[in-house]
Amino acid sequence: MYSTIAGTGRYLPERVLSNHDLEKIVDTTDEWIRERTGIERRHIAAPGETTADLAEKAARRAMEAAGVTPAEIDFLVVGTTTPDVVFPNVGCLVQERLGIAGCAAFSVEAACSGFIYALSVADRFVATGKSRCALVIGAETLSRITDWNDRTTCVLFGDGAGAVVLKPAAEPGIISTHLAADGGYKDLLYHPYGPSRQRDPERDVEGPFIQMKGNEVFKVAVKTLQGIVDVALKANGMDQSAVNWLIPHQANLRIIQATAKRLGLSMERVICTLQDHGNTSAASVPMALDVAVRDGRIRRGDTLLLEAFGGGLTWGACLLRY
Ligand code: COA
Numbered sequence: 001m002y003s004t005i006a007g008t009g010r011y012l013p014e015r016v017l018s019n020h021d022l023e024k025i026v027d028t029t030d031e032w033i034r035e036r037t038g039i040e041r042r043h044i045a046a047p048g049e050t051t052a053d054l055a056e057k058a059a060r061r062a063m064e065a066a067g068v069t070p071a072e073i074d075f076l077v078v079g080t081t082t083p084d085v086v087f088p089n090v091g092c093l094v095q096e097r098l099g100i101a102g103c104a105a106f107s108v109e110a111a112c113s114g115f116i117y118a119l120s121v122a123d124r125f126v127a128t129g130k131s132r133c134a135l136v137i138g139a140e141t142l143s144r145i146t147d148w149n150d151r152t153t154c155v156l157f158g159d160g161a162g163a164v165v166l167k168p169a170a171e172p173g174i175i176s177t178h179l180a181a182d183g184g185y186k187d188l189l190y191h192p193y194g195p196s197r198q199r200d201p202e203r204d205v206e207g208p209f210i211q212m213k214g215n216e217v218f219k220v221a222v223k224t225l226q227g228i229v230d231v232a233l234k235a236n237g238m239d240q241s242a243v244n245w246l247i248p249h250q251a252n253l254r255i256i257q258a259t260a261k262r263l264g265l266s267m268e269r270v271i272c273t274l275q276d277h278g279n280t281s282a283a284s285v286p287m288a289l290d291v292a293v294r295d296g297r298i299r300r301g302d303t304l305l306l307e308a309f310g311g312g313l314t315w316g317a318c319l320l321r322y
Contacts (some may be wrong), residue, residue: 002172015046016043056098061290075135077135079116079139079282110276143165157280160280230262232318245271246269247296248306248308250284251274285307305317
């Protein structure tokens with residue numbers, strides 16, 4: 001038995017912040033941001049709008065696309081690094097809103113790889129018959145942990161949520177998932193504080209925001225992503241030419257181009273949403289998937305390669321037949 005994607009959905013907050021808007025906030029230019037990253041605009045959650053709000057809306061759209069009712073969901077997992085509160089986890093918050101008490105509901109904390117990690121877990125439950133209908137969400141409000149005075153990071157990130165419904169199938173579906181991490185890179189991309197390591201204003205100079213060594217992250221990302229897409233193809237004895245669409249984590253256009261080149265894929269075969277969404281961490285891959293499913297580029301039977309990397313560092317890939 002395998003798991004298969006029965007439906008996809010996404011939700012983006014209403015407010016759009018363009019590169020030109022950012023020119024008024026920090027010392028940057030639209031040209032610099034577009035040339036170095038490929039990003040043109042991003043969505044920002046309204047005051048009071050939380051990760052669970054975005055997640056619920058994306059989830060309802062995915063369930064509608066899959067033709068399932070909330071009552072059918074028996075497993076709920078959310079990839080997020082910006083939960084509403086420490087606990088209850090975002091999965092429980094979404095579960096309560098959907099009125100589906102009883103099923104497992106939790107979140108996975110793997111930064112930008114959160115959706116691939118969550119998908120991998122849900123796939124195991126569905127493919128082994130432990131779940132008949134799983135809801136997998138990637139949702140973030142990164143704007144809440146972004147330093148809006150730091151031009152080296154604030155131009156990159158945005159808010160949003162994407163979701164898929166997984167159901168059992170006799171044929172794949174999800175062919176394989178591959179997860180990896182290297183905590184040795186923890187200092188390249190991180191948030192310095194949390195419930196257990198609180199900020200000491202006497203000692204800690206870093207603010208409570210995303211910290212990043214952009215150049216170094218860039219190099220490691222290119223290397224690890226090229227490695228993991230090779231691993232995914234090799235594990236299934238598949239050639240690069242079998243991939244119809246690459247759905248990469250939307251962090252930087254140049255990183256995406258490097259992975260596409262490795263796969264010998266023209267950029268027409270790569271789903272790019274970062275110009276409109278920025279880097280939405282765990283939400284980026286499921287939102288890109290939903291965009292291309294709904295605009296008709298991705299069709300049933302296509303072979304897709306999903307990949308992501310993020311703080312940790314964590315990275316992962318998923319090969320699937322849509
Ligand atoms: N606007 C204008 N100038 C900026 C700027 C901005 N928003 N941010 C940085 N600069 C300046 C720097 O200060 C530097 O100036 P200097 O040469 O006078 O010192 C110059 O631009 C080049 O900076 P650099 O950091 O070398 O640029 P880069 O080409 O590496 O691009 C990133 C920076 C962050 C876009 C790029 O490194 C990147 O995308 N890295 C990966 C980050 C990532 O993906 N993170 C998320 C992982 S999930």
